[in-house]
Amino acid sequence: MNKRQKITIAAMVAAAVLFAGGVLGWERIAPVAKANAEANEHHDEHPAGAAAAGMQPIPFTDAQLAAADIQLRAAGAARLETFVRLPGEVKLNEDRTAHVTPRVDGIVQEVQANLGQQVRKGELMAVVASADVSEQRSGLAAAEKRAALARSVYEAEKKLWEEKVSARQDYLKAEQEWHEATIAVQNARQKLVAIGASGSGKGPFNRLEIRAPFDGLIVDKHIAVGEAIGAETKVFTVSDLRQVWAEVVVPAKDLEIVRVGTDAVLHSAASGAAVKGKVSFVSAMIGEQTRAARARVVLDNPQLAWRPGLFVDVDVVTGSAEVPVAVEKEALQVLNGTQVVFLRDGQAFMPVPVTVGRSDGKLVEITSGLRKDARYAAAHSFTVKAEQGKGAAEHED
Numbered sequence: 330m331n332k333r334q335k336i337t338i339a340a341m342v343a344a345a346v347l348f349a350g351g352v353l354g355w356e357r358i359a360p361v362a363k364a365n366a367e368a369n370e371h372h373d374e375h376p377a378g379a380a381a382a383g384m385q386p387i388p389f390t391d392a393q394l395a396a397a398d399i400q401l402r403a404a405g406a407a408r409l410e411t412f413v414r415l416p417g418e419v420k421l422n423e424d425r426t427a428h429v430t431p432r433v434d435g436i437v438q439e440v441q442a443n444l445g446q447q448v449r450k451g452e453l454m455a456v457v458a459s460a461d462v463s464e465q466r467s468g469l470a471a472a473e474k475r476a477a478l479a480r481s482v483y484e485a486e487k488k489l490w491e492e493k494v495s496a497r498q499d500y501l502k503a504e505q506e507w508h509e510a511t512i513a514v515q516n517a518r519q520k521l522v523a524i525g526a527s528g529s530g531k532g533p534f535n536r537l538e539i540r541a542p543f544d545g546l547i548v549d550k551h552i553a554v555g556e557a558i559g560a561e562t563k564v565f566t567v568s569d570l571r572q573v574w575a576e577v578v579v580p581a582k583d584l585e586i587v588r589v590g591t592d593a594v595l596h597s598a599a600s601g602a603a604v605k606g607k608v609s610f611v612s613a614m615i616g617e618q619t620r621a622a623r624a625r626v627v628l629d630n631p632q633l634a635w636r637p638g639l640f641v642d643v644d645v646v647t648g649s650a651e652v653p654v655a656v657e658k659e660a661l662q663v664l665n666g667t668q669v670v671f672l673r674d675g676q677a678f679m680p681v682p683v684t685v686g687r688s689d690g691k692l693v694e695i696t697s698g699l700r701k702d703a704r705y706a707a708a709h710s711f712t713v714k715a716e717q718g719k720g721a722a723e724h725e726d
Contacts, residue, residue, distance in 0.1 A: 384664065386677040387717045400708040401673055404699050407655035409689040412644040413586055417577040417595070417626070419639040425569035427542045430561055432524045435459030435537060437556045442565065444550040448541040454565060455539040455552055462526050463535035469517035470534075476510035483507040545569040548637070570633050575606065575626040577643045581615055584622055592646040593626045597639060604628060604635065608645065644690060652687065652694040657707040661685065661693060662714045670699055671706040671713045678706060678713045 394401075435457035442454035483503040490500035521527065526537050549566035558564060575595055579587045591608045610625040626643060628635055635641075660670050664680050671678040686694035699705075706713050 384669070384680045384682075386674060386679050387671070387713055388677050389713060389716060390676050393716075397712040398709055399706050399712060401704050402657060402660070402707040404654050404656050404670075404695065404703045404705060405701055406651065406653050407692050407694075408649055408651055409655065409687050409692055409694060410646050410649045411687060411689065412594070412646050413583055415577050415579060415583070415587075415624075415643045415645060417575045417641045417643040419628070419635050419637050419641060420574045420576050421548070421568045421570075421637050422572050422574050422627075425543070425545070425572060426548075427545075427567050428563045429454070429539060429542065429565040429567060430563055431457050431459070431537060431539060431558055433457075433459045433461040433537060433560050435462070435535075435558060437552055437554050437558060438536075440552055440554055442541075442547055442550075444547055446547050448545060448547060448567065450541055450543045452541045453538055454541055454547075457537040457539065457558065458533070458535045459537045460535060462521075462524065462537045463533070465517065465521050465524070465526065466534040469514065469521060472510065472513040472517045476507070476514045479503070479507040479510040539564065541567055543567070543569060546633075568637075570637075571629070571631055573628050573630045573635055573637060575628055575641055575643060577608075577624040577626060577645075578619065579611065579622045579624045581620055581622070583645075584611070586647050587611055587624050587645050594644040594646070595626065595628060595635075596642040596644065597635075598641060599639065602634065650687065654695045654699055654701050655692045656695055656699070656705055658688065658691055658693050660705050660707045660710050662710055664714060664717065670695070671710055672699075673704045673706065680717070 436459075437455060438458050439456035440454075441456075442448060442452075448454065483500075483506070486495060486500045486503035489495035490497055524537070525539065545567040546569075547565055548568050548570075550564070551562065552558065552564035575593075577587070577593075587608060589608055589611055593606050593608055594603055595606060596603045606626040606628040608624055609627045610623075612623040615622050656670055661683075662669055662671070662680075667682045668685065669680040670683050672681050681698055683698035684696045686696045688694065
């Protein structure tokens, strides 16, 4: 073998070695390249891909699911109502609240109603002895006697005139006196009605009965047996709490939104309960100190759960919109600085980064990161987050 042949063979061997090395190197780096491509694709699908790096499935059995009372829901289309939230306070309905007064001076003899008692219209609440009532009833009794006498005289004069015994002038005079006596009786009765007393009736002339003006609850009481009270003393306050008002503070910038007839949702600051109502009044004046106006929401309260004095948040509806994908607000959690929703995957939950949009306080629009019909953890989803944190801590140990 000459020198030229040896050089040729050596070159062929070197080329074969280089080719084999290249094949083996590609087999090693191909999975890495594929993984990088998938990671880039995942990053494009979830803008928060970098923050979501390292998120792993969280094992969670069906038994754990039941024990934690985690509610599973399916993401889907929803109608969201946008709103502006304003502070408010439940107040008595002034159209159905009465400050009961005796309307005459007197001494309290009986008290039959107590603070917090539910009363019916016309129900007896207290009895007062009043000299003014006694005089009015005495005047009525005297007027009734005079009217009876005047009628007898009139009937006698009429008979005499018809028999041509007396002059027609005497008959007409008797008729006039009878009519005047009748008017006096009516006047005396109306005076008693004006002070809340009935006619002569039974019992002492000085007895004044204080009765409930309508069905309602006694929310205030200032009366006791033996007490001297005046005509203007507010002895009871009765209110029909089956309908109450919510007084709302409206900043000047929101006056274009809050209008009469607008729907509103009230949320109790104490219990979290919610109820719907409508705006019935918006003040035309703005307070000098607060630079805000007052508005009123009428609220049906058949169970008397909304008590006057209760602070509330009032959501005044400003519009509505249909969204393709929404989840319950409780489903959103923050994991590694990223907002996520936990999707159910077999016997585990997978934290999925999401981007949120509009919200109505209960549902939240998902603009990216979650597909329709995906099953996710709604109520008590924080339990899943806690399990993930515990697993991470154990892994670090």
